[in-house]
Structure formats: structure tokens, C-alpha cells
Amino acid sequence: xxxxxxxxxxxxxxxxxxxxxxxxxxxxxxxxxxxxxxxxxxxxxxxxxxxxxxxxxxxxxxxxxxxxxxxxxxxxxxxxxxxxxxxxxxxxxxxxxxxxxxxxxxxxxxxxxxxxxxxxxxxxxxxxxxxxxxxxxxxxxxxxxxxxxxxxxxxxxxxxxxxxxxxxxxxxx
Numbered sequence: 001x002x003x004x005x006x007x008x009x010x011x012x013x014x015x016x017x018x019x020x021x022x023x024x025x026x027x028x029x030x031x032x033x034x035x036x037x038x039x040x041x042x043x044x045x046x047x048x049x050x051x052x053x054x055x056x057x058x059x060x061x062x063x064x065x066x067x068x069x070x071x072x073x074x075x076x077x078x079x080x081x082x083x084x085x086x087x088x089x090x091x092x093x094x095x096x097x098x099x100x101x102x103x104x105x106x107x108x109x110x111x112x113x114x115x116x117x118x119x120x121x122x123x124x125x126x127x128x129x130x131x132x133x134x135x136x137x138x139x140x141x142x143x144x145x146x147x148x149x150x151x152x153x154x155x156x157x158x159x160x161x162x163x164x165x166x167x168x169x170x171x172x173x
Contacts, residue, residue: 029167030067030160034116035078038069043084054149055085055110062156079116086111088148090139093130100135106147110155114163123162127154 040063042056059081063069074080086109094103105128112123129150133139 029164031069033163033167033170034067034069034114036069037072037077037079038063038067039072039074039077039080041074041080041082043082045085045087050145051085051088051148054145055083055108055152058149058152059083059156062153062160066157066160079114082113082115084111085109085152088151090147094132096135098135101133102135103130103132104139104147105130106144106151108148108151108155110152110159112159123159125155125159125162127151127156127158129154 040056040059042052042059044052060071063071089107091105091107092101092103093105094101096102107126107128110125110127112125114121114123127150129147131143131147133143
């Protein structure tokens with residue numbers, strides 16, 4: 001290489017290091033939109049109250065881990081999330097040679113209403129989880145609970161992605 005090419009490359013590398021690419025984690029956009037203190041409320045399903053506890057745990061865990069925000073009471077929060085779950089659904093996705101189901105997909109749809117600054121906004125978020133079972137077996141409660149929990153976690157991840165995109169759009173305006 002000649003010295004002119006080396007100087008150009010070094011100059012470009014130096015400029016890119018100084019100016020950086022402007023990358024910001026998506027959680028930062030979500031935190032800016034939702035605030036640091038978030039409260040959650042999960043509507044109890046009368047048909048399946050056990051799922052409500054799983055959803056509440058998944059929501060709270062996602063908020064703490066992904067958004068790095070703290071959970072608080074409704075009166076002290078920057079944003080309040082009211083969440084309800086549709087009936088979880090199972091779909092067979094794989095069969096063995098004898099026609100028995102050996103894998104299912106659990107799908108959970110969450111309706112999330114965000115209350116903030118006297119305004120509300122509604123979101124719908126879907127999550128799914130694939131799991132296998134032994135042929136001709138009944139799905140155990142533990143498998144069902146795990147599938148609902150993982151599906152709800154993915155639905156919350158989808159909600160956080162929507163919030164992040166909204167925050168990024170608002171930042172550009």
C-alpha cells in the first residue's frame with residue numbers, strides 16, 4: 001500500500017472512532033418512553049387464575065431485566081401497564097410416523113394498556129413457544145405452565161420491541 005491510502009484509512013478509522021456510530025440500545029428508548037418506575041397489573045382470568053400468576057411474574061421479570069426499570073406502586077409510577085391474557089391456545093406442529101402429536105406450539109396474546117400522563121394507549125402482543133411431548137401423552141400441568149410462561153415472556157418482548165420502536169420514532173421527530 002502506498003502512504004496516501006494508509007493515511008486515508010487511518011483518517012477514516014480515527015473519525016469513526018471519534019464520532020462513533022450513534023448506536024443506542026433499544027431498552028434506552030423504552031425507558032425514555034415508559035420512565036424509570038413502572039407498575040403492572042394483570043387481570044385475573046376466571047377460567048385459569050394460575051396462568052395470571054405466571055403472566056405477572058413474566059411481565060415483572062421482563063421489565064426489570066430488559067428495561068432495567070424498577071417496579072413500584074401505581075401511584076408512584078411513571079407508567080402503569082394493565083395486562084390481560086387471551087385464552088392460551090395449543091396447536092400441534094409435529095407428528096410421528098404413527099400420527100401421534102409429538103410437538104405443540106403454545107400461543108399467548110396479551111392486551112396491554114399503557115397509562116401515562118393522563119393518556120392511555122392500547123397494544124396487542126403475541127408470543128409463542130414450541131415444546132415436544134412423548135407420543136400419545138397428555139400435556140402435564142408443568143409443561144403447560146412452562147409453555148405459558150415462555151410464551152408470555154416472548155409476548156412481553158414483542159411489546160418492549162414495539163415500545164422501543166415508538167421511542168426511536170419519537171426521538172427522530
